[in-house]
Amino acid sequence: MSASSPAPITVALLGGGTVGSQVARLLVDNAADLAARVGAPLQLIGVAVRDASRARDGVPAHLVTDDAASLTARGADIVVEVMGGIEPARSLILSAMAAGSSVVTANKALLAADGGTLYRAAADNGVDLYFEASVAGAIPLLRPLRESLAGDRVEKVLGIVNGTTNFILTKMESEGADYSVALAEAQALGYAEADPTADVGGHDAAAKAAILAELAFHTRVTADDVSCEGITGVTAADVEAARDMGFVIKLLAVAERTLDDSGVIVRVHPAMVPNDHPLASVRNAFNAVFVEAESAGAMMFYGRGAGGAPTASAVLGDLVAVARNRISGGRGPGESTYAGLHVRSIDEARTRYYVNLDVADRPGVLAAIAQAFADNGVSIQVVRQDGHGDDAGLIVRTHLATEGSLRRTVDNLRMLDAVKNVVGVMRVEGEAGP
């Protein structure tokens, strides 16, 4: 290298799995473009993996090590953490920052559990912390929230942030399949893991919801703050009832302000979304996040939420940003929790509901049921009666109501003689109006 060439920006990579090997490949394949865009070459100095004896596509063999601690201690300009999990990822990131390295991570679990510790270490050591790849893979989403909307006031975030569950729900909808059949298909195609709990239980989405909520509302939110319900209880009957009403069922991550503006509520659960809402047409393993802001209005960000190459693209975008900061002497945005809103229970959330009832087929049933809603202050938007005799059913959609008042309504409905069974209860999101 000639004396006039800019010094390379050194990069240490922790993790050589699906994402890590794609990051290594892109650093090599796109080296010339990256150098031009950064203003200096990005030089990969090592890749820490669990088993250094195994060959990996795209990862230069002489850079591979199983000693992550030593690689971290070398003080690279940038350490990329794509190992996942809480430990040893957290300790390695803190060591890296103490050694003066900026950090790019895709680790949603760690950020949602203990992001505050990472932010603090970044501030104490004067380094950057970037994590675009932690939510919704390749979709530029955290940068828009942290930067593009930094002059606006976010009102609500509604996201499809788990590709596995969206794939399963899409199959249930398009094929009329039961949950278990759609899950098996997702597993056969590699969209769901053998133990699908983290996805279908909503826990993966909850971690992402916490990260999104913290950025959107400038308030510390952890995964424990997120009310979480998965899709295992969604039935083919729910899907069919939704379709009949012009809705689709999606697993949503929702973060919103309380009515009095003093708090935020963050929740993950299946919800019915009207067909004409932009989220309704997000199918298969795609992700999308819908954001409502005071001045900007409604926005949506759509794309691939997972996979090695899409996630690596997001990591590389962060790498370029941090490298540019190293050269210009700038710093990316730090933690922003100044608003300090209270994280409230889902019991305070106000949403619309769908309630599906098996009812007795006799006069006066609708009056008794409507009274149960009215007694709890829940206003009915639409009622539909289906079938006769033993098949008589009633579907109710409500106006906005609190979780608590809806729960009391359902308790009352179960005690009515006219109600044989409460077949399904689900929240409705994405509708305008009261």
Add this chain to the structure above:
Amino acid sequence: MSASSPAPITVALLGGGTVGSQVARLLVDNAADLAARVGAPLQLIGVAVRDASRARDGVPAHLVTDDAASLTARGADIVVEVMGGIEPARSLILSAMAAGSSVVTANKALLAADGGTLYRAAADNGVDLYFEASVAGAIPLLRPLRESLAGDRVEKVLGIVNGTTNFILTKMESEGADYSVALAEAQALGYAEADPTADVGGHDAAAKAAILAELAFHTRVTADDVSCEGITGVTAADVEAARDMGFVIKLLAVAERTLDDSGVIVRVHPAMVPNDHPLASVRNAFNAVFVEAESAGAMMFYGRGAGGAPTASAVLGDLVAVARNRISGGRGPGESTYAGLHVRSIDEARTRYYVNLDVADRPGVLAAIAQAFADNGVSIQVVRQDGHGDDAGLIVRTHLATEGSLRRTVDNLRMLDAVKNVVGVMRVEGEAGP
């Protein structure tokens, strides 16, 4: 202000129209949030307008001046230019940069005509140039292209970037209205101006296409490089034919690489988009931009493309970013035209086409027409024959073909006895495959 408070970041605003007054309002209304997010207060030191005697909502009267040059010369930390037009905007921006001010602008016409001059002045003076609001209003789009995708390779950009034409086309589709009726409705509702040429002629979209193409392909692109066709020739019959085939017609801004990767082609024209493409459901005055990148795959950014408050939101996001740079000593991304690809003529573009023909109703017609396509190397994907006798029609959709070969095909078709009239020819975008 106490000695320990951070010094304010000063802001001078050029332009007090729809966008400017919203920017001033947000600076006042959101002052506390902005100060917390930036780390220092943003202090508006003046607003230059054409007529200083007129009161403006949201603009403090004592800050209003009609002397833009003097305000610019005060060397504010940040000058916001929302006047529009080439001059005096360009001279004022260059003066501001020479005085050490960073610049945030929403001026698409100036950027598309002479962005290089602005970038150069920013580099020469060591200041920032940000312009998120210049394309697609509130939708965070330029920051994702400049930063989030900086480690990826963009293959194609397909955008609905003009709300007026999308509103008109949506009306034509939903009401079966003729172009002139839908235009009159858009004018009555304030979505189209009395002289709608800049919108319906595609020129506004072309300026935005140039800005997007430059960022996506790291190549200098100006408005003059963009092939531009508006929507004035779109008929109710085209819209109906599209619907019958499962398509909608959109005015698209398209930027893509040539097959041999040595060039880029940038074009604005009406196109048929399949109903299941994410762009198809972008209705009324909404904007959306679909981006395909090598690693990230397909993404879409959706939201409000115009209006005072949405555009002001984008300006404020840039203001916060530039203010943070001022404090950290960092700099935003500069011009990136290192790739230096050749901008090619639309004649080299390869797209699919829809061709709608009035034909004679007799044996052998289809064979003659198919031969005309084959003679020019254009491969047919779908043919549909409609009607009989004088109403006999034929609709053809082709596989990928070059503009030149399609033009020769249409010339040949016009000379066939079997073809009474070429009713419509339109490009088809957003389909996968050959």
